[in-house]
Amino acid sequence: MKNYMNLENEKKFCRICLEEEEDDKDEELFSPCRCSGTSKYVHKECLNRWIEETTNERAKNQCMECRTEYIVRNDGEKETFFQDNLINTRKICVMFFIPTILLGSITFSLDKNLNMITMLDGGKIYRNTICQDYFYNYGNVVRNETVCNPNSVRDYVEYYPILGFDFYISFYSGFWALFLILFWYNMLKKQLKNKELFFQKYRNCKFVLHCLICLKYIFFYYIVRYDMPEVACSAALPNMILDFTNLSILHKNTKFTINEINIEITDKNIVLPWSEHYNANESGYNMIEITSDDED
Ligand SMILES: [Zn+2]
Numbered sequence: 558m559k560n561y562m563n564l565e566n567e568k569k570f571c572r573i574c575l576e577e578e579e580d581d582k583d584e585e586l587f588s589p590c591r592c593s594g595t596s597k598y599v600h601k602e603c604l605n606r607w608i609e610e611t612t613n614e615r616a617k618n619q620c621m622e623c624r625t626e627y628i629v630r631n632d633g634e635k636e637t638f639f640q641d642n643l644i645n646t647r648k649i650c651v652m653f654f655i656p657t658i659l660l661g662s663i664t665f666s667l668d669k670n671l672n673m674i675t676m677l678d679g680g681k682i683y684r685n686t687i688c689q690d691y692f693y694n695y696g697n698v699v700r701n702e703t704v705c706n707p708n709s710v711r712d713y714v715e716y717y718p719i720l721g722f723d724f725y726i727s728f729y730s731g732f733w734a735l736f737l738i739l740f741w742y743n744m745l746k747k748q749l750k751n752k753e754l755f756f757q758k759y760r761n762c763k764f765v766l767h768c769l770i771c772l773k774y775i776f777f778y779y780i781v782r783y784d785m786p787e788v789a790c791s792a793a794l795p796n797m798i799l800d801f802t803n804l805s806i807l808h809k810n811t812k813f814t815i816n817e818i819n820i821e822i823t824d825k826n827i828v829l830p831w832s833e834h835y836n837a838n839e840s841g842y843n844m845i846e847i848t849s850d851d852e853d
């Protein structure tokens with residue numbers, strides 16, 4: 558008879574390879590069945606190898622000592638996210654450019670008093686003129702003339718409606734891209750089967766970075782609005798290209814990460830730690846019911 562009480566205080570060891578648990582070892586010991594004492598613990602790797610190599614069919618899904626059927630999770634749940642959501646670059650193109658251009662055009666048409674510019678300028682109506690001196694020299698006659706032109710974002714937008722469209726579209730480009738990123742994030746969170754694995758590989762900070770890139774035009778606006786107002790009103794195209802690139806990179810990288818996960822997932826069964834009161838709805842413990850016909 559073994560003394561189990563003493564073993565509780567000793568180091569755990571694997572019942573297959575008989576190695577003791579080491580702190581620096583990646584492989585952790587766990588107990589897959591009701592056994593206690595010397596048979597309590599086993600390495601995941603050792604048990605999986607044993608299950609693969611044994612010719613005894615029964616030993617593949619139950620402990621031959623205590624006859625407990627292992628709780629297994631089928632590891633064959635590959636991600637079908639991109640099969641379920643047939644999103645490709647062309648679709649992103651449509652989902653991004655059309656609403657951006659529509660939103661920009663409609664708000665510009667409706668915003669007759671250019672309230673958005675007033676709001677961006679801190680509630681003030683900012684106008685500015687730029688003056689240049691011209692000297693004319695016709696033989697004996699020398700003339701000196703000063704010409705002043707309006708030079709603020711508001712003036713440009715009022716004077717050239719095309720720049721107004723450009724300005725409003727630049728503005729909505731980032732916001733619409735931000736909306737699409739958050740939508741994408743939400744979809745991944747809801748539909749991925751291996752969420753934890755995905756967000757371990759594709760960390761939230763990467764999503765934050767994608768979101769920050771969307772806000773670039775606001776910073777750009779405040780940098781150039783006084784000195785180069787014409788630049789602030791003609792940035793729609795480069796801005797949209799940047800936002801579209803940002804979205805494409807996010808799409809590509811998430812797809813790459815999901816492919817990586819699918820490569821890692823084999824079609825093996827993984828034996829989970831034994832639990833007397835496992836919840837059939839809890840993730841991981843829901844694949845195989847424990848049958849009682851072997852308990853004689
Ligand atoms: Zn082992």
Ligand SMILES: [Zn+2]
Nearest residue numbers: 590592620623
């Ligand atoms: Zn056992």
